[in-house]
Amino acid sequence: MFLKSLSITHGDGTIIRDILFHPGLNLIVDETPDESGKETGNNVGKTTVLKLVDFCLGAKAKGIYSDQENKRNEYKLVKNFLIENSVCVSLLLKDDLFQERSREVLIERNFLSRKYKIQRINGKDKTDDEFEETLTDLLFPGHYGKKPTFRQIIAHNIRYEDLSINNTLKNLNRYTRDDEYETLYLFLFGCDFEQGDTKQELRAQIDIEEKFRKRLESEQTKSAYEAALNLIQTDIDELERQKASLNLNPNFESDLEKLNKIKYEINLASSEIGRLELRRELISEAQKEIQASKSNIDLQQLQQIYQQATSLVSGLQKTFQDLYDFHNRMVESKIKFIIKDLPEIDSKLAAQREHLNSLLAEETALSSVIIQSDSFNVLEQLIVGLNAKYQKKGDYENTLRQLGSVESKLIELNNDLIAIDNELFSDEFALKIKDQINKFNKHFSSVSNELYDEKYALKVDTKTVKGRRLYEFTAFNLNFSSGKKQGEISCFDIAYTLFADEENIPCMHFLLNDKKELMHGNQLLRIANLVNMKGIQFIASILKDKLPGELNKDEFVILKLSQGDKLFRIEE
Template sequence: MFLKSLNIANDSGIVRSINFHSGMNLIIDETPSDKNLVTGNNVGKTTVLMLIDFCLGSSAKAIYTDPENKKNENAVVKQFLIGTKVVITLTLTHDLHNPLSEDLVIERNFLSRSQLIRRINGAQRTEQEFEQVLTEYLFPGHYGKKPTLPQIISHNIRYKEQGITNTLRTLNQYTRDDEYESLYLFLLGCDFDRGDMKQRLLTQIRTESAFKARLEGAQTRSAYEASLSLILMEIEKLDKEKAALKINPNFETDLSRLDEVKFEINQKTSQLSRLKMRKSLTEEAVLEISSGSATVDVQQLKQLYRDVSERVSGVQKTFEDLLLFHNAMVEEKARFISKDIPRLNAAITQCESEIAALLREEVDLAQVVAKSASFAELEAVIVENNEKFRQRGEFETIIAQISDVEDVLKSLNSSLADIDDELFSDDFETRIQAQLNKFNRHFSTVSQELYGEQYALKVDRVTARNGQRVYRFSSFNTNFSSGKKQGEISCFDIAYTLFADEVGIPCFHFLLNDKKELMHDNQLANIARLVSRKSEQVQFVASILKDKLPAELNQEKYFVVKLSQDDKLFKIE
């Protein structure tokens, strides 16, 4: 898919219409340097890229919010977008040179509720449907799986700091290594059949680890065990003190039973608390997974899917099949995690019943013991002993709970290890390396043409901080200047598009780049010549200050929009 056009319109008509072409497309800031005190900021170069990203599913707030401080909003821009009912229309096409080529038309606005526009080829979509249709259009059958569409196309759209400064780690700073592993295995065409099971296990491991962290919030298991040992010693000491007192046989029996009942009550109460905590965490996990179930108006989408099926050969599954498969997958995940809920409910009911019986027995025994003439004499020992028994019950319950969750984690990690044994087998690594070799032929060729150097992508088996094995992808690069990094990024993105076409992996053929003035003139000119030759495969869109352009590129044929301090993108400032 290539960019065909981007239109900005409001209730007064067309504000800006941008038509893209094959090869190099430049978004130019014409403001002279001696007058441009903000070095090209605020004219809308980056906003063009953001609007394309917005049409592909990103947040509307990014258009009028400071990326470094989400609380700072550009009130003028926000009012313009909302107050004048701005609609952004992005048109993608399979072939820029064929007027009969199938187009994909996406429309979005910045209003809410009944006035919200979120259309694909004229059909209004919910937020979930929107991402689903876009995903299925490019990757049939992939919606609901990892990596997500925004992750897959993150290297195509580079205007955020992560994408501008990093070649591979283009997602947000909190993205885990296993997510990057999933992303680059997918991009290389090395899909792993048990990937969904691995993600499910990782979700369970995180849930159980969170439960264990709560249990050990005050102390670790070893600390609880050490404290329990001291408490047992104290109880033994108090029992000896109590035995030395002159107590009639019946009183001793009743008092001993009262101690046991109090201990059992404390133990059962602590156990009940942990059972309820575990049930709550399980229900939260089920709710989080169940929220991903698709609720699509099948009749509304049926015609669209039929149209797509007629135009795309090889589609054998109906939309209803795909929808049922997705919802069944989500339901299976929910059932898998929620299978402990009935057992937990039964255990909670049983525990509450036992506590009630023990409380009644405690009342009866307390009344009997209180009538003894020896009670006053033993009161101090009894109070202290009761507290020790309470602590003993609490600590033993916590230790048992920690032991149980450790057993569960051991089992989950064992299952994960079985999957990883396949994922990290020599056969699978050989498969990855074969794909890397194909990619690196393009990567090295492109970088050799642009820089006279050869870049390559490599993969290493590493162990992450949480102990999990992952594949970590990285590029060979010993140059750290901003210009060189910009070049490496462009080499990678161009090479990936050529590689994807070679091996038959669907991809967007447009590459969006911000701040290309960081590159050397020769590098940018080389890119223009390269994408000109590869215009059937690569469409390169870059924002740049006009006075930073090399002479070779300072030509109208490359410009798709020219902006300045006197002619900003939205024409409102």
């Protein structure tokens, strides 16, 4: 499968970029002039072209507008542009660029969410799960749901992140386990292993169980818990012996229950007495307040005032004495009404006090029966001590049960893994891997010899990590200079494409590479000649001042960018 085109459009259909790819070398060049010795190539979008291809093949949208070194930093200008303008990216893949009627796959995605989200393959909308499933079925038929994943398989075809630029084989994210790399390269080199998925699942479960065991033993080891449990049981036995030797009331349990019930009733009676006394006190206070309002004035003096008033106001039928008597009668009526409950309250108070006295006497009697010398205090202390010991014993036993369960599970999982490994590391399977690696190395050494006059090769060793056997794939003759490492990576990727075609293994026929300015110009020229001859697409971003003059031609350059003409054509 080759890249045919990459289109970037506004939501209204206006084209921002329409990039056409061809067989052989495809260069994305930053033409910004080098001023005052400063480096060029900052934020013009040459790496973003590679990211957009990756985005169409299932990468996260955030990668387009995030800082590669610090994912938390976002380029707000680019992010806002992509979202506010409903920018859509379309990638067209083609089985054979030389055959007009060969199969094509059109992938369309935008950066919006929910109902505004565009995620289509060949014109059909896809959910996130359907998207990867459909891509896998189209490009690697029958492989969906198996290991390695679609994204892992194509990882070596798309190299723009530091890890993939600087590592030939371990080019996935830094959290990838060795067994995942093992499964990946067994698949890539055509060493199909039906239980590869099961092996990864077993190893993942084993990792979970081992982490759980480590957490359980974070404070003490299993043997320490067992020793501590034995000591606790000894302490419990001694406390139980002391408890049994106490000279206690034979009816202790029933008497203690009665005593607790009496104490409860004492509390109830005391509360009721308090409530009745409070009510009685409130009635007495109200009686005093009303009594104080009763009139005791000088009637003779008021009589004179009243006579003066009647001489001025005619028709008064009542004397002042009448008014005075009426007022006092009303006050007395209020007092009688308020204090009418006092006899009943006094009666209840007397009854409750008598009941309380009876309870207190019963409490005293029971207490004297229960407490024989100071055995009760000793028993109480023993019970407190036993409860603490039993609680700790329960904690330790629970931890040991969990550890036992984890160890049983680990034994079961490791036995399953051993059964799989016995097949995977059999002489027959090891010979198959060796044969496939030898086939690949013919291409690897040939390509590296053509590019560097050196012969690179791949080797596979069996190593043991935490008691588990693994196949580890590594390249010979490793080099530490960045230029040589870039060359080794390119040699590997080109050689693998040639090997996969020879073995009829499905693969992508395009290779995306960032920062090719790290490679010497002579090697770039050799790569150009090789991929043009072999019909492999080699898409690379590079600075113009690092580009050999022989490659600065329209037949190689598919896109020119600069500070004045950035990829999305938005200027700060």
